[in-house]
Amino acid sequence: MSKLDHFIGGMTWGWTGVRGTWGNDEARQSMARMVERLNVNWTAITFAAMQAHPQATNIAYQEAPTVTDAEVRSMITEAKRHGLKVCLKPVVNCTDGTWRAHINFFDNDVPCEPKWSEWFASYTAFMLHYAAIAEEMGCEMLCIGCEMVQTDRRESEWRALIKKIRAVYSGIVTYNCDKYQESHVQWWDAVDVISSSGYYPINDWDQQLDRIEAVVKKHGKPFFFMEAGCPSREGSDHLPNDWGLPGDPDESVQRRYFETMFDRCNARDWVGGFMLWDWPALLYAEHAASGNDDYCMFGKEAEAVVRSYYTLKTAEREKSNT
Secondary structure, three states: OOOOOOOEEEEEEOOOOEOOOOOOHHHHHHHHHHHHHHOOOEEEEEEEEEEOOOOOOOOOOOOOOEOOHHHHHHHHHHHHHOOOEEEEEEEEEEOOOOOHHHOOOOOOOOOOOOOHHHHHHHHHHHHHHHHHHHHHHOOOEEEEEEOOHHHOOOHHHHHHHHHHHHOOOOOEEEEEEOOOOHHHOOOHHHOOEEEEEOOOOOOOHHHHHHHHHHHHHHHOOOEEEEEOOOOOEOOHHHOOOOOOOOOOEOHHHHHHHHHHHHHHHHOOOOEEEEEEEEEOOOOOOHHHHHHOOOOOOOOOHHHHHHHHHHHHHHHHHHHHOO
């Protein structure tokens, strides 16, 4: 596959990237455990920069709580030390708690109202800053946006941004569209790899993979899931994108979800891998794993499932390339 010649057995690391939590012993230990426990060959080093609300037009990427450039560089270096390929994934979030998918403005400019042009100017500066760091540090991939559903229709702005990114960054460029949105992005031809968030109900994988496959074939691009996962919580296998779903901790729910997801995706040779969600910079104590109901699988039943699958797929791809 063009620009993606091996299986991505990856894990998202470090979310949300809070200043002062990277580049220290705890963060380095977290990454070491991720490599040891899961046998990953990729990581998405992921952090958020903030805008005040969904109609704000200034992204304060150099301010707290966003991690510093030194922290970003330190964890890229640490990942490389472990032999991992790195996707740098800067993400914009809203301080007021609104999900970034709702960042939106009038299609046509109105005087005295916030404008797409103003927002994209700030977003471009934000992304070019980290594209330069990704190039400097030798990151193999750059994710230029995450689940920004209302922005997806702004095709000309995204194409202009990608052109500017390619002037400073020479690696693989991808965009992480949201679940169910794969067929709505009209500018997939401008990126190197199509990626999306795979938070699909446990009993709906085949139907969703059929739908995504049509998109992948239409554009002739490599594909992988830039995010995928399930909280270890009762009921989360049927609504894995809801991190606040009520329910008691249950490791078996997460384990069954990963077993099913890997089984169904394994039957589709166009699925190039996963960057699972997620592994924090500061891990909970392993003895407390059974009481943790979040996405991280450290110390839980799903940990062995991920390690086994990643080991198998990495070996298969290496064999096919020899």
